[in-house]
Amino acid sequence: MKDDQPDDFEKTLSEISAGIKxxxxxxxxxxxxxxxxxxxxxxxxxxxxxxxxxxVTQGITKYQQENTGVVLFDTEGYEVGTxxxxxxxxxxxxxxxxxxDATAKPSKENQTxxxxxxxxxxxxxxxxxxxxxxxDMDVDVIQMLRAKKLPVAVVLxxxxxxxxxxxxxxxxxxRNHCQVEFFRTSATDDPAVKAALQDYLQWExxxxxxxxxxxxxxxxxxxxxxKGNLDAKKKLINHKIIPLYTSAAAGVALTPIPFSDxxxxxxxxxxxxxxxxxxYGLDQKLRNLSSLxxxxxxxxxxxxxxxxxxxxxxxxxxxxxxxxxxxxxxxVASSFTAAMGYAISEICFRCATAVFEEGKEIEWADYFxxxxxxxxxxxxxxxxxxx
Ligand SMILES: Nc1nc2c(ncn2[C@@H]2O[C@H](COP(=O)(O)OP(=O)(O)O)[C@@H](O)[C@H]2O)c(=O)[nH]1
Ligand SMILES: [Mg+2]
Numbered sequence: 001m002k003d004d005q006p007d008d009f010e011k012t013l014s015e016i017s018a019g020i021k022x023x024x025x026x027x028x029x030x031x032x033x034x035x036x037x038x039x040x041x042x043x044x045x046x047x048x049x050x051x052x053x054x055x056v057t058q059g060i061t062k063y064q065q066e067n068t069g070v071v072l073f074d075t076e077g078y079e080v081g082t083x084x085x086x087x088x089x090x091x092x093x094x095x096x097x098x099x100x101d102a103t104a105k106p107s108k109e110n111q112t113x114x115x116x117x118x119x120x121x122x123x124x125x126x127x128x129x130x131x132x133x134x135x136d137m138d139v140d141v142i143q144m145l146r147a148k149k150l151p152v153a154v155v156l157x158x159x160x161x162x163x164x165x166x167x168x169x170x171x172x173x174x175r176n177h178c179q180v181e182f183f184r185t186s187a188t189d190d191p192a193v194k195a196a197l198q199d200y201l202q203w204e205x206x207x208x209x210x211x212x213x214x215x216x217x218x219x220x221x222x223x224x225x226x227k228g229n230l231d232a233k234k235k236l237i238n239h240k241i242i243p244l245y246t247s248a249a250a251g252v253a254l255t256p257i258p259f260s261d262x263x264x265x266x267x268x269x270x271x272x273x274x275x276x277x278x279x280y281g282l283d284q285k286l287r288n289l290s291s292l293x294x295x296x297x298x299x300x301x302x303x304x305x306x307x308x309x310x311x312x313x314x315x316x317x318x319x320x321x322x323x324x325x326x327x328x329x330x331x332v333a334s335s336f337t338a339a340m341g342y343a344i345s346e347i348c349f350r351c352a353t354a355v356f357e358e359g360k361e362i363e364w365a366d367y368f369x370x371x372x373x374x375x376x377x378x379x380x381x382x383x384x385x386x387x
Contacts, residue, residue: 009274009294013283016275017067023218024071024119025210026150028092028141029126031077034157037187038126039063039072042207044227044281057095059088067284069221073120078137089141096120096148122151122213124206127174129158129186132166134173142178151213154182159200160193167200181209207232224279230352233279234345241279242341245272246334253333262305262328269337270297273344280352292364293344300370305336307374313339313381335381343376 027035053061059076078088103119123145127138145152154174159167167184174182183206186197194201207229211219223229223236248268257264273293274283282289305328314320319331328336347367354360 009270009290012271012294013274013278013290014066016271016278020069020221020224021217022064022069022071022221023121023214024073026073026075026092026120026123027126028075028123028145029077029138029155029157030128030131030135031079032130033077033126033128034130034155034185034187035074035077035126038124038155038157038185039074041185041187041203042227043068043070043072043225057091057098059091060095067278069223069225085137089137089144092141093144096145096150120150121215121218122153122210124155124210125152125178125180126155126157127170129156129160129162129167129170132162132170134170134177139177142180146180152180153206153209153213154178154180155206156182156184158186158188159184160186160188160190160197183209220279224281227281228356230280230349230357233281233352234349237276237279237345238342241275242272242338242345245269245275245341246338249337250330250334253328253330256327256329257333258327259305259309262302265328265333265337266298266301269301269340270294272337272341273297276341276344277348280348281356282348282352285355286364289364292368296368296370296373297340297344300373301340303370304340304374304377308336308339308377308381311378313378316381339377339380340373342380343373346376347372 027039029035052065053063053074056062056073061074061076063072063074075088075092078085099119125138125142125145127134142152142154156170156174162170171182174180183202184200185203185206186193186201188194188197207226211222211232214222220236220240223232226232245268249265252264252268274290277283277289277293308314314332314335317331317335320329320335351362351364351367354362
């Protein structure tokens with residue numbers, strides 16, 4: 001392997017990031033409503049860590065990281081009973097109007113993709129259970145946002161501060177006055193409180209709402225930015241990401257290529273593998289992981305192809321045809337790449353489960369190796385592609 005390859009993997013990873021469109025999410029609510037806690041719970045602490053934000057206008061801070069798939073706009077909020085209350089609504093409204101004007105008149109910096117980069121795609125409006133009430137101000141701001149045709153969800157936060165009756169009263173108030181969907185949450189990390197609230201918490205429903213209200217083109221960014229949610233990530237990988245690369249692989253073999261040229265598929269497989277790894281958030285966990293994953297693909301791809309051939313696995317794929325003896329055709333190229341994608345996704349899923357959900361320290365090379373990839377690829381050829 002050349003010395004400069006690890007840098008190439010980093011570069012590929014940056015290219016992947018650059019190709020992912022990011023939704024802009026506006027986080028509203030009073031000071032202390034729990035906005036930062038919601039963001040940390042859903043996306044992980046790294047995104048909203050103090051000091052990372054850039055003020056975009058008075059009272060609104062933008063949180064964006066190159067390798068994270070969402071852009072968050074955190075509003076400073078308002079303290080109940082101060083003159084900031086009236087300023088808050090005016091501020092947010094003015095800023096949304098300015099964004100829309102900028103979108104309507106493409107300028108130098110937004111000409112590439114004005115619609116996507118210069119508007120708010122959805123609003124999460126936090127109302128704290130700690131305050132035990134929905135204020136006129138909340139209702140007012142929510143109605144203003146709805147009038148602008150923005151998708152708005154109320155995040156009813158800190159429900160651990162409410163008894164059943166108080167919760168019911170707040171829900172009635174939100175239903176009657178806000179007329180938007182709402183989701184009950186608590187960011188408490190007390191296991192006993194969490195267990196007691198289990199039937200009430202709606203984090204998953206909030207995330208489902210958030211995905212449903214984003215344009216298809218923005219969903220990958222959102223899902224990849226989520227903390228955990230490994231099943232949603234796996235689904236995205238299987239249905240959206242791997243197919244991009246199997247098509248690319250098929251394209252390379254439109255005119256069947258000799259087996260000796262199968263290395264032409266390797267760059268596609270490397271990019272696919274890094275894309276999968278990134279979607280599970282593993283790139284943020286370990287910088288060197290990209291070179292490990294990349295170099296395993298580089299060194300194993302040829303051997304995996306030979307093994308797949310000698311085990312007659314391609315025969316299980318319709319459309320492989322008679323050319324199998326000497327050349328890689330589109331069916332071979334795409335099924336081989338799909339099988340590898342499945343294998344890498346399974347391995348990354350297991351790593352992510354161990355690292356993020358079980359808090360384990362793992363030896364990456366125990367997971368990422370030719371033997372594990374081969375085993376899972378065989379599984380794909382035999383059963384996986386049917387499920
Ligand atoms: N009991 C409880 N406290 C919370 C919860 N979420 C946030 N808090 C606390 O409420 C305060 C304000 O939260 P923060 O997320 O900073 O609110 P922000 O000002 O809207 O960003 C902090 O002291 C948090 O620790 C929750 O779900 N339950
Ligand atoms: Mg905050």
